[in-house]
Amino acid sequence: VSDFEMESLRLIAKKTGTFNAQDYIGITDYNLLQNYPNPFNPTTSIRYQIPNSGRVNLKLFDILGNEIAVLVDKEQTPGEYNHQLNSDELGLTSGVYFYQLKSGSYTKTMKMILVK
Numbered sequence: 001v002s003d004f005e006m007e008s009l010r011l012i013a014k015k016t017g018t019f020n021a022q023d024y025i026g027i028t029d030y031n032l033l034q035n036y037p038n039p040f041n042p043t044t045s046i047r048y049q050i051p052n053s054g055r056v057n058l059k060l061f062d063i064l065g066n067e068i069a070v071l072v073d074k075e076q077t078p079g080e081y082n083h084q085l086n087s088d089e090l091g092l093t094s095g096v097y098f099y100q101l102k103s104g105s106y107t108k109t110m111k112m113i114l115v116k
Contacts, residue, residue, distance in 0.1 A: 027051045027078055030106035035085070035099065039113040046071070046083045048101050053077045057102040060085070061109075063095060071099070087114050 031049040038044060050056060058072035069090055071083055085099075094116045100109040 027080065030101075030103060030108070032099075032101040032108040032110055034110060035112045039115040040087070041115050042087045044085050044087075044112060046085060046099055047080065048083075049080045050076060050103050051078050052104060054104050056081075057100075058083060059100050059102075060090070061098040061100065063097070065098075068092070068097070076103075087116075 027049045028051050029049070030051060033047040033049075035044045035046045046058065048056075048058070054075065056072055056074060056076045057070070059070050060068045062068055071085065072081075092114055094114055097112050097114060098109050099112060100107065
């Protein structure tokens, strides 16, 4: 959404007294995007979108399905989010990992590769 569009939406909301977050951000579906860069070393970005307020859970798993870390576990409002993962901070070694987003009835898992 451009700055002009945001300002127009703010003025409409101020005039009408109503606010709908989806009008501001235009997100209507859940979406978990491929991390970038992939393969990565040592950092990568995980982006996701949520259309409704609610509990968001983003977890990291190893190739065997063992939970490695809880990256996000909190209530979030509709919008697009970007989580920066640092493999050094988590003590990860080279290999294939999976990250999973859960929110509401939505669940999606994606693969990432760490090359050191």
